[in-house]
Amino acid sequence: MEILQTIWNALTNENELLLNIISVPMTFIEATIIYLLFTTILNIPRIKKQSILYITCFSIIALITSWFIPTPYNTFINIMVYPVLVYFILHTNALKAILAEVVVYVLCFIIVIPLIAIYTSIFNVTSVQVSIIPIHKLLYSAMLYAFMFLIYKLLKKFNLHITFLDKFDTFSYNILIINFIVGIVAIAIQAYTQYLYIDYIPSFLILLSLVILLIYFFISLYSLYRTSQLEKTKQLLAEEKMYNKTLNTLHDNIRGFKHDFHNMVQAIGGYISSNNMEGLKSYYKDLMGDCQINNNLAVLNPELINNPAIYSLLADKYYKSEDAGIKMNLEVFTDLSNLNIKMYELTRILGILLDNAIEAASECENKLINITFRKDKKTNRDLIIIQNTYTNKDVNIDRIFEKGYSSKQEDDNNKDSKNHGLGLWEVRKYLKKHTNLDLYTTKNKEFFTQQFEIYN
Numbered sequence: 001m002e003i004l005q006t007i008w009n010a011l012t013n014e015n016e017l018l019l020n021i022i023s024v025p026m027t028f029i030e031a032t033i034i035y036l037l038f039t040t041i042l043n044i045p046r047i048k049k050q051s052i053l054y055i056t057c058f059s060i061i062a063l064i065t066s067w068f069i070p071t072p073y074n075t076f077i078n079i080m081v082y083p084v085l086v087y088f089i090l091h092t093n094a095l096k097a098i099l100a101e102v103v104v105y106v107l108c109f110i111i112v113i114p115l116i117a118i119y120t121s122i123f124n125v126t127s128v129q130v131s132i133i134p135i136h137k138l139l140y141s142a143m144l145y146a147f148m149f150l151i152y153k154l155l156k157k158f159n160l161h162i163t164f165l166d167k168f169d170t171f172s173y174n175i176l177i178i179n180f181i182v183g184i185v186a187i188a189i190q191a192y193t194q195y196l197y198i199d200y201i202p203s204f205l206i207l208l209s210l211v212i213l214l215i216y217f218f219i220s221l222y223s224l225y226r227t228s229q230l231e232k233t234k235q236l237l238a239e240e241k242m243y244n245k246t247l248n249t250l251h252d253n254i255r256g257f258k259h260d261f262h263n264m265v266q267a268i269g270g271y272i273s274s275n276n277m278e279g280l281k282s283y284y285k286d287l288m289g290d291c292q293i294n295n296n297l298a299v300l301n302p303e304l305i306n307n308p309a310i311y312s313l314l315a316d317k318y319y320k321s322e323d324a325g326i327k328m329n330l331e332v333f334t335d336l337s338n339l340n341i342k343m344y345e346l347t348r349i350l351g352i353l354l355d356n357a358i359e360a361a362s363e364c365e366n367k368l369i370n371i372t373f374r375k376d377k378k379t380n381r382d383l384i385i386i387q388n389t390y391t392n393k394d395v396n397i398d399r400i401f402e403k404g405y406s407s408k409q410e411d412d413n414n415k416d417s418k419n420h421g422l423g424l425w426e427v428r429k430y431l432k433k434h435t436n437l438d439l440y441t442t443k444n445k446e447f448f449t450q451q452f453e454i455y456n
Contacts, residue, residue: 011133011138012133012135013133018134019134019137022134022137024063026138026141027063028055028059030059030141030145031055031058031059031062032055033148033149033152034058034104034148035055037107037148037152037155038086038103039100041103041160041161041162042092042096042162043162044096050090053089054086057085061081062078065078079185082100082101086100091433095177098177098181099180106214107148108148110213110214111147111148112144113209115140116130119143179220190209236308264287268283271283300314300315300330304332305332306337307336307337307343310346310347313350313354314330317358320358321358321361324362324367325362325367326358326361326362326367326368326369327367327369328368328369328370328371329368329369331371331372331373331374333374334374335375339382339454340382340436340456341436341454346454348426348430349427349430349452350452352426352427353384353386353427354369355423356423356424356450357369357387357388357448357450360389360390360391361389361390363390364389364391369387369389370385370386370447371384371385371387372384379455380456381453381454381456382454383452384451384454386450386451387447389446390447390448400424401425427439436455436456437452437453439452439453
């Protein structure tokens, strides 16, 4: 009985040691719930290894700062550290890393202020007592975590998440980041102030503060949404402009074929009447080459290449190749709107591989690039295969991913040669981030081949 009384006294009186002990499991629970919330809202993929690492780092930093750094300095240190953890461990962009913290702070603020007011009224204690008496700390935290977990389950059930954060121009991106940094600091200061002085602040001021915070948050989300719509419109206009150029070129080529059709038939008849099969074969080969150009232009269609980012990239590289006198053959046999990779990363990787192919093919007598998108159903993967002619048959395919390695001869006076070789090194960094991406490099007498694989 005496032991039970001792335990009860420890729980119901101020006890810093006991608070430090119970804060360990509570911090890990809080880190887990916060992680589930922002990854669900921002649609961030959850990988087991990354999840464990993030929750562990989050919890350890929170415990260290709460034990050894006085308030409110520990709060501001955490504000700076948590987005960094999201950025580096979960491999998100900076905007998502910052927004992850904004979302959590807003949700916590919305829940904490009313909940602490209700709890202090029910148990007739102050907010300070809730934070320093173990029994109240346990009960209040259990209520808070239960509400947060319920919100997570509702978000997951109704599939509510933000999906328009993946692409902005540099200016919009920077403005949004600054906006959310300011928002985080403002929310943190307001939340901490109200938490400390909730017993002395009139209820209507707390309510007003909560309403203003909600208004700020929803205006920020709305501005973010409008910005994403503008970005999408700009992208569609660029796509339409590129497609119109494709249609005009295709139209001119077809008009030329129509105009010369009679002459083509006469030429074929001449070879047949003279039984000149070698001449006919050569003529047919040239004719099919012109037909393939029209076929490629027909493939360069937004309805077939049903991913705006990939379409814009391919169209740009196609005309870049055309200007360099390179023949580019393009085949699409898969749905490009449903690839298991972030579009920003795919366009970076694909852009680097195509730039390298164009550079290598431009130095050849036979300037040719073949690009194929296809689905491998047996292994449940999408393949992007890029073949190009090349001159340096001695290129070391085991070293091409090294930083600064170049298949070209080094030239210290050539500024371009100093930057050459960084592209494939950047590609390798993306491959190391993800377990579902592979790149295989091969070569033969005619073609240098890069096979990029995306597993589903």
